[in-house]
Amino acid sequence: MSGIRYTKDHEYVRLDGDVATIGITNHAQEQLGDIVFVELPAVGKSVEQGAEAAVVESVKAASEVYAPLSGEVVDVNKALEGEPAKVNADPLGDGWFLKLKVKDKSQFDALMNEAQYNDFVATLS
């Protein structure tokens, strides 16, 4: 099953074939506020589900972005180096962080769907 899935750590994953596009959710960018820096992994790096994959920095603080799935980094959004504010403006679109070639699609299916994630966010406020 394709579509978009979410983690409790406020990352999203969009799966196309075996390539997962990963970023942070709209709720996450709202909570962080103005994003001023994004540190992305090297292409070719293998990451394990739950491990640090990137770092996002707001004016106030740095936060780790965890890999929602295991896989190999096949692309990163270099545009964020010059314009990190794209994460605020369009987190699910132009503000994506990285793409992974996934090893095990069942990890994707186990994540929250949009309705489940929205319910989860509602419990936080």
Next chain:
Amino acid sequence: MSDLATAQKETLARTPLHALHVAEGARMVPFAGYAMPVQYKAGIIAEHLHTREKAGLFDVSHMGQAVLSGPDAARKLERLVPADIIGLASGRQRYTQFLNEAGGIIDDLMVTRLPGEDERLELIVNAANKEADFAHLRARLSDLKLDVLDDRALMALQGPKAAAVLAKLVPGVETVAFMSWRAFDWEGTELFISRSGYTGEDGYEISVPGAQAEEFAARLLANRDVMLIGLGARDSLRLEAGLCLHGHDIDTQTSPIEAGLAWSIQKRRRQEGGFPGAERLKRELADGLTRKRVGLELAGKAPAREGAELTAQDGRVIGRVTSGGFAPSLGRPIACGYVERDFAAPGSDLNVIVRGTPLAARVVQMPFVPHRYFRG
């Protein structure tokens, strides 16, 4: 991702402007036991830039306001702080520090000699330390009277338009000199106004009775040049201005000399001493320092945060960042921290360790953004 703010369950004190913050869409966070606005809808960068361009309104009611009075109040306060308080003229304000016996900084504060025959000194202290500061004063200066003004709100109006904006409500404030204080009547309400602040801009700190605070803030906000500014931008503005944040850049271990605050210790006090830690300060002034607080310019775009190690070219750790972040007015990261004295000269090339990676940094003069205080 890590570190997203979560709902707070603890009981927090509220300032008289709490309802206004919530109505204006503030994100409220716990700070020094208070629920405080870290930012509003505009966000930290927009709030910061607005303050530099026009006028920002800050709720700083969490800070401690008190009046110390009694015979020889000025002379007695000098036992606790290194500034010249006796020489402070009526209606004038001065920045100083409560020092411990080792010359470390218990807190930093503003002291105003209030007009009038009696010796009365107004003190403004940091929120996180106010109970400890007041206990310190009561214990050490037990023959003086300490009145805590906890029924008054405190707001700061900062920025190049601050004087014009405030003068519309309170005519005459435009003539108040920098680091001076005056009481004003605003529609029957007594305001205590000083021309000072924590942004590097011209501006005021305004003490308003709590019951009138919301109305007064609303009247200021009715001016389109005024925007509410949260603690996030307050921090980025003060860092650009090179100003110290107690508990971070200065603490009970650091001396005012190491912190670059020697300017706040007047000549008579340097010569006479008579304050806690006078020996250390005298030695540091005469023989030099082992470490010094410096400004740091980072070569890349990654901010270096508080606690990041500073290293020499050979990798040896020679200091630590005490405040660091993104400077909205400059569009790049800045930091300050302590370094060994051999690395303290402007132009010294260092590295700052960010997530295990050394990044190039250079010691620079502070402030990072020039002060624009009113010099009338």
